[in-house]
Amino acid sequence: RKMTRDKKPLLTTNDLVEAVNSKTTCVCFFGGDPGPWSTHALYSARKMLEKARELGLKIFRICWETNGLWNPQLFKKAIEMSLETGGIVKIDFKAWSYEVYSALTGIDKKEHLELIKKNIALAAEYFSQRPDPPLLVVSTLLVPGYVDEYEIEHMTRYVAELDRNIPYIFLGFHPDYLLIDLPRTSINHAKKAVEIAKRNGLRNVYVENEWLLSTSY
Numbered sequence: 001r002k003m004t005r006d007k008k009p010l011l012t013t014n015d016l017v018e019a020v021n022s023k024t025t026c027v028c029f030f031g032g033d034p035g036p037w038s039t040h041a042l043y044s045a046r047k048m049l050e051k052a053r054e055l056g057l058k059i060f061r062i063c064w065e066t067n068g069l070w071n072p073q074l075f076k077k078a079i080e081m082s083l084e085t086g087g088i089v090k091i092d093f094k095a096w097s098y099e100v101y102s103a104l105t106g107i108d109k110k111e112h113l114e115l116i117k118k119n120i121a122l123a124a125e126y127f128s129q130r131p132d133p134p135l136l137v138v139s140t141l142l143v144p145g146y147v148d149e150y151e152i153e154h155m156t157r158y159v160a161e162l163d164r165n166i167p168y169i170f171l172g173f174h175p176d177y178l179l180i181d182l183p184r185t186s187i188n189h190a191k192k193a194v195e196i197a198k199r200n201g202l203r204n205v206y207v208e209n210e211w212l213l214s215t216s217y
Contacts, residue, residue: 004032013044020051020060026087030065038074045081061087067094067105068116075119079126083135089123090137091116096154100146117158124162131165134204139169142185142193144217152196160201167204168197172212183216 003009020027027048034041045062052060062085064078082089095101098110107113123136138159140147159166170193172185190207197205207213 013040013047016044017047017051020048020055022055022057024052024057025059026061026063028063028065028087030063030090033067033069034064034078035066035068035070038070038078042074042077042081049081049085059086061085063087063089065090065092067092068119069112070115070119072115072119072122075122079123079135083126083130086130086133088133088137089135090139091120091123093120093138093140093155093159095147096151096158100151104143104146120159121162124159124166127163127166134165134167137167137169139171139208140193141171141173142189143173143179144182144185144189149192149196152193153200156197156202157200160197164201164203166202167206168202170194170197170205170207172207172209174209174212184212184214186217187213187215188217 016027027045029041029045049060049062062081064082064087066089068075068091070078079089081087093116094104095113098113101107101113120136120138127134127136129135138155140152140155156168159168170190172190173179173182174184175182190210190213194205194207
């Protein structure tokens with residue numbers, strides 16, 4: 001938030017290209033989401049890749065972590081760049097129903113949620129071309145009282161129907177900012193999420209941020 005307020009540091013494409021050196025093996029665009037500035041990110045990523053090749057780097061991955069709210073044509077370019085370089089596209093699938101998604105994010109149109117689902121499906125179309133390391137990873141933050149069994153059931157079933165081998169990661173929630181009144185994700189909540197995901201056919205299901213899990217409910 002401080003960087004957004006102060007509008008610095010501002011990095012041009014040339015600044016980013018200059019930062020690539022013989023020790024650089026990966027560039028990841030994440031938090032804030034690269035979607036709103038996707039044209040700059042895509043152009044910069046391509047230029048950095050050119051620099052890496054000039055340096056003779058054998059490993060130089062382009063990765064993206066996003067909420068999925070991209071123009072599909074631009075998102076396709078991001079996916080293809082990750083496929084080309086050995087990178088990963090990680091999509092944060094926050095909720096299945098519009099009401100929950102809107103409560104957590106503030107989006108005010110159902111079309112936004114449908115776009116996210118569409119872009120997950122778009123990335124899944126490329127998954128079989130390079131399953132290892134996985135091109136696509138889907139993650140869900142287990143927010144107590146919001147991301148319940150209904151949400152998990154529908155999200156994991158949707159991803160499983162696209163490709164059962166897509167890795168699905170559940171994240172423990174820590175109360176902060178506007179959700180400071182909520183508890184941390186419970187161990188039982190996380191276990192149930194994994195159980196549902198596997199029951200729906202997903203083969204690669206994980207829980208991260210395990211140290212955040214509680215016994216509060």
